[in-house]
Amino acid sequence: MQLFKKKIFWTGLISLVLLGAAGTYLYTRRVAAAQAADSDEAVMQTAVAHSGDITILASGSGQLVAASERSLGFDETGTLTEILVVVGSQVVEGDLLARLQTENTQASIELAISEAQLAVIEAQNNLDELYANAEISRTSAMKDISSYSQEVRDAQYQLENYTVPTYLMGVETIEAVDSTKEQLDAASAAFEPYRLYPANDDTRYALLVRLNEAQSQHDAAVKRLNYEYELQVAEANLAKSRQEYEKYKDGPAQDEVDLAQAKLDNAQAKLGLAQDEQSVLTLLAPMDGTITEIAAGPGEVIGAESPFITISNLQPAVLTVYLDESDLSLVAVGNAAEVTFDAYEDTIFNGRVTAVNPSLVSVSNVQAVEVEVVLDDGELPADTTFPVGLNATVDIISAQTKNAVLVPIEALRSIDSGEYGVFVVENGEPVFRAVEVGLQDITYAEILSGLKPGEVVSTGITQAQ
Incomplete structure (x- = not known):
């Protein structure tokens, strides 16, 4: 198949054949050149403006491709037991295509389902326990709040009603305990040598009185410390119980609920998979189409996710067309196209450009423009499909005008960029006239x-010897 063809196509009603070679210089310069040749006779070439058509084409080669395509296989490994279609079969969505014997047995499936069900029950119990435990914790926290509130009140009462001895006023609690302990130790050490003296010994009696006073002072300091400690402990326990209550007053902690719920969802998903397991799997057509490939047969082992059947949708008829890169400016989405298949060369099918690849592609080491063309509805006979890969020649109509006033390219005289004029022959003399020019091809x-049809224009000057 020729990869690219490029042509400029024109049709028209040509009323006069060109009599000589075309010139591109202004008519006046031709006249001057003619007058400069003494021995030559100047002959003005003319043409008649006429009505006709111009069509600008970009031609290329293409192949019929599937409008859409799916490669199908099974989700599990197993042995193909039956294929119910052949290449070329027309199927509709839901049709049974094949069966597969998996590696699962009925016993293994039932065991997997039982294990999955137990996992779901366990996960559900864990979630339920969260809520139950949260209620227990909330109730317990309320009870603790009540108890510790009373302990705080009791401790506060004891501390508030404790009379601080004069000798302890202004002294920090811990400092008072330490100071009185030192005094108690000193009094005890002083009394110790006289412990066995007679009770009526004056020195022993004085030291004993001192020891008793030191013990009393130390006991008073410790008692104040205990009252303060009991209050702090009660307040700390009350604060902790309040935190516990706040944590569970609206139920279990959200992060714990989320984790337990995720485990339950996972267990339920696994149960669903276990319940979906089958010893024999079926493969159904996911869409309407034509079976275009079968890569395995009954008795063969098929791996999981290994496609072996291809189903293609051949309607509408879609072609991938390649054009020479120089034709890029001539192609746009929406352009009409005329398609001639190599196998049906006497029939032209109409279509339209539906996509233009924004990047050039390499075809046989040649840069090309890739275009998608879709045949118009009704172009193919009803219930008729062409095989994928059918080669075709495609003419894309870039621009077209019909029943237009046409003159030969040689008649145009460029005045300025994009501005033109022609020399109209009136009474045998050329008269310059500005014209508006539309489409142009090479002719x-x-x-x-x-300018009107029927008017005669000059196409240049030739010399007659």
């Missing part, structure tokens, strides 16, 4: 205004 130009 003719469309005159949008300034």
Whole structure:
């Protein structure tokens, strides 16, 4: 198949055949050149403006491809037991295509289901226990709040009603305990040598009185410390119980609920998979189409996720077309296209450009423009499909004008960028006239205004010897 063809196509009603070679210089310069040749006779070439058509084409080669395609296989490994279609079979969505004997047995499936059910029950119990434990913790926290509140009140009462001895006023509690302990130790050490003296010994009696006073002072300091400690402990326990209550007053902690719920969801998902397990799997058509490939047969082992059947949708008819990169400016989405298949070369099918690849592609080491063309509805006979890969020649119509006023390209005289004129022959003399030019091909130009069909224009000067 020829990869690219490029042509410029034109049709028209040509009323006069060109009599000589075309010139591109202004008519006045041709006249001057003619007058400069003494021995030559200047001959003005002319043509008649006429009505006709111009079509600008970009031609290329293409192949019929599937409009959409799916490669199908099983989700599990097993042995193919039956294939119910052949290449070329027309199927509709839901049709049974094949069966597979998996590696699972009925006993293994039932065991997996039982294990999955137990996992779901366990996960559900854990979630339920969270809520139950939260209620227990909330109730317990309320009870603790009540108890510790009373302990705080009792401790506060004892501390508030404790009379601080004069000798302890202004002294920090811990400091008072330490100081009185030192005094108690000193009094005890002083009394110790006289412990066995007679009770009526004056020195022993004085030291004993001192020891008793030191013990009393130390006991008073310790008692104040205990009252303060009991209050702090009660307040700490009350604060902790309040925190515990706040944590569970609205139920279990959200992060714990989320984790337990995630475990339950996972267990339920696994149960669903276990319940979906089958010893024999079926493969159904996911869409309407034509079976275009079968890569395995009954008795063969098929791996999980290994496609072996291809189903293609061949409607509408879609072609991938390749054009020479120089034709890129001639192609756009929406352009009409004329398709001639190699196998049906006497029939032209109409279509339209539906996509233009924004990047050039390499085809046989040649840069090309890739275009998608879709045949119009009704172009193919009803219930008729062409095989994928069918080669075709495609003409893409870039621009077209019909029943336009046409003159030969040689008649145009460029005045300025994009501005033109022609020399109209009136009474045998060329008269310059500005015209508006439309489409041009390599032979003719469309005159949008300034000229009518039937008027004669000059196409240049030739020399007759």
